[in-house]
Amino acid sequence: MKLQHTLGGLEGLGPVWTETRVFVEEWEKGIFGIHTAMMALSPQLPLPKTPSVFRTIWTWADLRKGAESMNPFDYFKYRYYEKWLGGISGYFVANGYITQAELDAKTEEYYADPDKPLPTGGATQIDERVIQYLVDGDSPKRDVDPKPLFAKGDVVRVGNPPTVEHTRLPGFLRNHTGVIEEVYPGAYVYLCDTGPDGVGEAMACYCVRFDPEELWPGNAEKNFFIYADLYAAYLTAPAELASAA
Template identity: 55%
Template sequence: MKLQHGLGGLEGLEGFPLDYEKRVFVEDWEKRIFGIHAAMMGLSASLRDSVPGYDLDAVPTTFNTTWTWAHLRSGAEAMHPFEYFKFRYYEKWLGGISAYLVEQGYLTQEELDAATERFREQPQAQLPDRDAEAVDEQVLDYLRRGDTPRRGPATPAFAVGDEVVVRNPPATEHTRLPGYLRGHRGRVERVFEGNYSYFVSTGGDGLGQPMSVYIVRFEPDELWGEETERAAGPLYAELYETYLSAGSTRDGNR
């Protein structure tokens, strides 16, 4: 099954319009959505484990759960496919953030609907004004220092030069595996230092616990067959170990 957020390489999409918009933010409200996401990242409970020194207990906020890029992606990608294709990029972000806040009990759907209706009727209405100096300081500290999903030393099952085959795990609500790579052979070009966690479990997809990550090289003929363009170069993909199985090595052994 192809998921709506993993259509790369799917045939029959020639008639769909392409948008080459290069601006990061097209509307002012998109900047606010990005800011909300950044603030949630800077207050996420996951920072207690990723980087020492974030004093989250000193920040006067009721936000006390984990929010990462994984949650943003999985929330947006859980949207109904028709809704996913209908909305713009930051509208998908807004959908994922809103669903998360309701799911975690920070607000109710009724409160969200009422606020939406209020600002539709009064677009210039003032937003709630709260003393957020300590929150701002924490978010700025996060933006300066960041965090990391790295968890301990690497324990790779594959080495540089190994041939691997991309697995075809069951489709779930979220994946980091491009659909067009499934079932294809590639060769390991690099093994990243350290194991890397993924902050949400994708169930049958295999992501969640820390594991090794690789850069895998795919030859164009392997991926596109007779449709390969002349002088096409190789494709490189960063893939979690759970997405790979052993192929033949350089000397032909398994």
């Protein structure tokens, strides 16, 4: 798995710098607005039909996939909204909204004249749909009731599924054992399929308790636990794992 998928518990990563400003540069507001409009216009949402050329699905998951599928050296080189820009641009090219040549030409056009006015426009109906989306949101909970595989108190083993673009499984939990602390009611998805990572159709989710000594033997503080909310796809019973091996 890629380095950017497994930062938790990594030693020697270096000092942590926290930026308190939501937007560091003015253009970042535009990127956030584009992403929000794409989510609001995504056709799978139960919102009124709205005239728009945007016809493909876009979710928070797609945004994260676009960033985390990057080469690790690029991932750590670029700032937060620069990764958003790259992921959104790649999505538009991959889905046929613009060609790479057209994107490159438009980029060079603004490099040559940075003060050139940006395009304006937008339909009232689109604005209204975006506002409704921001009010309603998009819940990952689904109206199905899968039978939970585990119960509170069960010992479970975290798997090590392959990841290509994005995962919801922290790297430091892989191949470790924990205890089911809570079984959440209902079923949940991750807004888009994560491929070989295993999260697709709606499934049960669990709160799993981990002993830090299990995660970092000989290098953990005492008398506390770590809790993680995990999809069923990431968990198996230790005996089943042993028999499968």
